[in-house]
Amino acid sequence: MTDQTVTGGIAAGSAPGAGGGTPRRRIPSNWRTLLLFVPAFVIVTLFFLAPLIDVFIRSITDPKLGLQNYEWLFTTDANIAVIVRTFGTAFIVTFVCLLLAYPYAYLMTIVGDRARNALQLFIMMPLWTSILVRTLAWMVLLQDTGPINGLLAAWFGIGPIPLIRTTFGVALGMSQVLLPFMVLPLYSSMSKIDKRLLPAAANLGAGPITRFFTVYLPLSRPGIFSGGVTVFILGLGFYIIPALLGSSKESMISALIQQQISVFLMWGQGTALGIFLLVCTILILVIVSRFNKNGSLFPGVDK
């Protein structure tokens, strides 16, 4: 394509629309703009779509054509236990993160710029530390002979209380990692709430509890949904933290996938697990988007 045709195209296209209306909409050379998307399409197709299709096909053809891998998935007791546990853990983590993040995000909206920067720094800092390092630190802190149990024994003469290799330990480690993903959408949603609405409600006779539940909470809902969905979905895929802070009784779907792929070399079963996790994720996104007023998952994104 030469410069000549490009210029020519735009000139010819914009000429009739020059009189009024929105000239941009009248440009018939829209398809040229589309060309800009081609590299992205190629990359997405090559590195995302094609492997995904491959994974799906493998799940119904390896070792032979049929649904035997999905049958295995849903009829093996160990799998059901792990699936239920994975969703349960992700739910607990989402709940804990919401409880911790809500007041924190609210605090960020009412303090001055300097304090807000500090709060933001505190929430971002863990993101810059390796997940492995943080998990190893928890391992040291939580173990039966670790400092927490040591202090409990020295001060109160109790213990050792099992902290590591429990759902508590796993949820603690995961919540610490995922907290920023809850705080940031909540903050972004809360900072858009008009501050004058609360005094206005008070003026109309609403008490603090009524004000919160009828005015503030509904307005912050987009943040709760998008933060909750992000944390929940990320939580479903956790691997390293359940492996290190949990025992076999806390292992999650990702450990099962790794085992099928890398140890048993039963790729059909591994890919079936992967597709199952993906379908669950998409379903969650679709269901939650129904609850958001404008159908969008993320606050500030208009449909």
Added chain:
Amino acid sequence: MFKLKPRSARRGTAIVAGAAALALTLIGCSGGGSTEPIPERDLGTPVAGEVKAGAFDGTTLTFAGSGGIFQDGQTEALWNPFAEASGATFNQDAFDAGKLKAMVDAGNVSWDIVNTTQFDTARGCGTLFEEYDYSQIDVSKIPEGTITDKCMVPQIMYGLVVAYNTDEFGDNPPTSAADFFDTKKFPGKRTVSQSTYVDPQTVEFALAAQGKDVANLSPDDIEGAFDLYKGLGDDVIGWTTGAQAQQQLESGEAVMGLVWSGRGYGAAAAGAPVAPMWDEWMIMVDSNGIPKGVKDKQAAFAAVNYSIGAEQQAKMTELTSYGGVNVDSKPKLDETLSTWMTTEHLDTGIAPNVDFWVENYDALSAAWAGWATGS
């Protein structure tokens, strides 16, 4: 906001479809990279630990190992000296069986030698691993009974041993596999492998504790072995990585552990009061596997042949604490290491029943999956 008109949208779809077709074509083609056959070099009769000087000038080999000080030691003691003597270039990578399968399936193998277990080479012999041509490798000094399938030359000998806390049981140490499961006589938490990686020796150890002959097993025995571990209840804690096993022993969290000998040694070398039980221990052998479809089989064989020399093996043992696979190998050992040296205690070790586990792998893996996921 940029909006598509229906006509443009159709074109957009066409572009996407075109890109998808192109991408799929590219993927389809990437599989079968054609390679020129490499002419055979004349290397003479193989002698373990030797290679003809400059025989592999310009050849590049890649070793995929299990990382850590183990792979560092192998690199320093085995592969770098081979590279220097033969003129080859040696690269290092991290081994993963899933990645190996992907390479072999795609017909694009970038590893030449991998460090894996004797069960994996036996299971994947001919499909994932090349059969060895033992006329190109001098196996005369390999300890008897350690070549357990046609696709392996031993890499190291080590063991799954009970490591116990000497502060707890110094005067009255455990002396049998059954003692490991006797929480009345030996109270306290014990750690045992619960990693996703299937470990037949962990199962064999429990069977030995039940008085079964490991050389003569039946598939019905498998569940019983796991029941024995589950019967330990709260007294059993799991390790999912070797580092974790070592950490649990060092911190004293576990008073006893069924761990890789190298990890028990690691805890002892770090100053923890930990000693090995040699009365009943499980012999383990790692394989040098050659991936199926490797580009230069002769070079890979020559490197393996070089790596099993007495001198190379002695140095590897000194660097990694793992036992050598050359009967003439005489490593210099300090006191701690000599107490943990599996090759000094072969008379009391129990050899694995490789054929049984290869044959009954499905039953084993299903039972192990349940054990490793706590259900």
